[in-house]
Amino acid sequence: MKRYIAYSAILGLVWCFVHGTVNVNNFILGVLIAPFIIRPFKTLFPFDQDFSFANAIKKIPAQIKFLYVLIVEIIKANIMVAKIVLQPKIDIKPGIIAVPIDSKTDLGITAIANTITLTPGTLTIDVSDDRSILYVHAIDATDPEGVAQSIKDDLEKYTMEAFE
Amino acid sequence: MVLELLSNAVLIIGLFFVFLAMLGLARLPDVYNRLHTTTKIGTLGAFSVMLSILLKVGFSPMGVKAITVALFILITSPVAAHMISRAAHRHGVGLCKESVIDEYGKACESACSINERE
DSSP: OOHHHHHHHHHHHHHHHHOOOOOHHHHHHHHHHHHHHHHEEEEEEHHSSOOOOOHHTTHHHHHHHHHHHHHHHHHHOOOOHHHHHHHSSOOBBBEEEEEEEOSSSSSHHHHHHHHHHHSTTTTEEEEOOOOEEEEEEEOOSSHHHHHHHHHHIIIIHHHHHHOO | OOHHHHHHHHHOOOOOHHHHHHHHHHHSSHHHHHHHHHIHHHHHHHHHHHHHHHHHHOHHHHHHHHHHHHHHHHHHHHHHHHHHHHHHHHOOOOOOTTOOOOOHHHHHHOOOOOOOOO
16 A cells, blocks of 8 residues: 555656646646556556555665766766767677676666666676576677676666665 | 757757767667667767757746656666567577677577577
């Protein structure tokens, strides 16, 4: 039930943004419609686990920090790919690397996979069946261990804090 | 006035990055490398264009919708890239000849040797 309230509030805010005017009327309308959206997608969310507002609020600073790291990484990624594209002769050594991950929950794995895709030189392709390995396509795959290590140190630390 | 100038500057940066994404789409060798450019550069390009709309019209309904669209692109484009690359690999689209390693292919072969393509 608590999850319904939290997700309804988020969807209400999303409805305000989609509508274009943020005010109380729109927010209440969004909150009233939200349960009809949440119900069909219930199996995608961990409704059987305990949920507390205190924990959710406690994670917000970590999520803001993660957002900051993400923006910096996106800009770095763009400059790096732009350099590759603008080279007169394209000289790359791509490849698919297996990267072991520590995240256990669905949300944590989704967050780390999307973050990997948006950060320099790497693109998530698939997750293994036992959810312990991500297959990552890297533009520069000459040093597989280095890529795996940099993902673990630079990104997973922040997603683990923010979403697990 | 300052906002107007800033908006135009961000628009030009965004269009430049979208141009680079399309250039990369044409120049890079295989589907996986092309997805790199369309997700990363395309995201920042579209984001900058939307940001420029927000700077131009302020927090009016149109500006708020623009920033919502930008956030949706930021969330959904990695998922799209992930699905396209996965589908391509499962259909047997190989990596380009410059590739040095394919650990996913090895894992797939050992797991589903029945469905393996000859």
